[in-house]
Amino acid sequence: MPELPEVETTLRGIRPYLDGARIERLIVRDPRLRRPIPPETAERVAGQAVRSLSRRSKYLLIGLDQGSLLIHLGMSGSLRVVPADSAPKKHDHLDLVLADRRCLRLHDPRRFGLFLWLPETPELAESRHPLLRGLGPEPLGSAFDGDHLHRLSRERRVAVKIFLMDAAVVVGVGNIYANESLFLAGIHPARACHRIGLERYRRLAEVIRGVLDASITQGGTTLRDFVQENGNPGYFAQSLRVYGRTGEPCVACGAPIRQRRIGQRSSFYCVHCQH
């Protein structure tokens, strides 16, 4: 589920409950995430207050009195704030219990997620931690534009869709939004990235911003099971123009949407509208 809009939606949902809250304790029911949760994590966070909440790429950063928490939702993770005494369901792997008797509960069936305590502040982690330091600009920030994409693509030959999904180029453009953005920009996903000119990249950058903004506004994309912090689904799925619409008519020209794999990922496009 989570692409950048889903992570942003989650951040906005949990912020009111977490900001300034004191963490009573951490209950880990299953430490086996993509990287196992280290056993000492619980004692590191107990008793600390939450000083800040932020997002970098699809990572959530929670600044504490001492150090910070780095959370990633992987492919199937979600976070909800629930009463601390409510019964955990299957795949509810941990509870961050707050002093007000609520808890932040992590649910992640595929366990591709990440939950790590880091000794440094969120700011230092962003610039120094191996998982964060090499990341490209935020797609909704001022450092991202068509000129950036054009510059980085000159020496590369990969398909533009792979280029867009490379976190060193720009973060937060996952498979759904890469497909949607390329459709809206009229660019074929398999086109070599160095064979696209500056004007088309400027258009593409604008479209990426627009798609991500619209999705955040609608609370993220619910495919199978994404729920916001409050348990509601996101509503962006109904706005998808090509993703998952193989064989259905293109919304612009009526030609059937094609599907093929590009770089291991399913890609959806209209041969008539995208070149």
Added chain:
DNA sequence: AGCTCAACCTGCTGGC
């Protein structure tokens, strides 16, 4: 340096 591919998991869907 740049790229491809496998791996980490469970759950859902569609075909037989």
Added chain:
DNA sequence: TGCCAGCAGGTTGAGC
């Protein structure tokens, strides 16, 4: 109804 293959929103790291 059941079984099984194939596929899924992400990211890392090995190896060419």
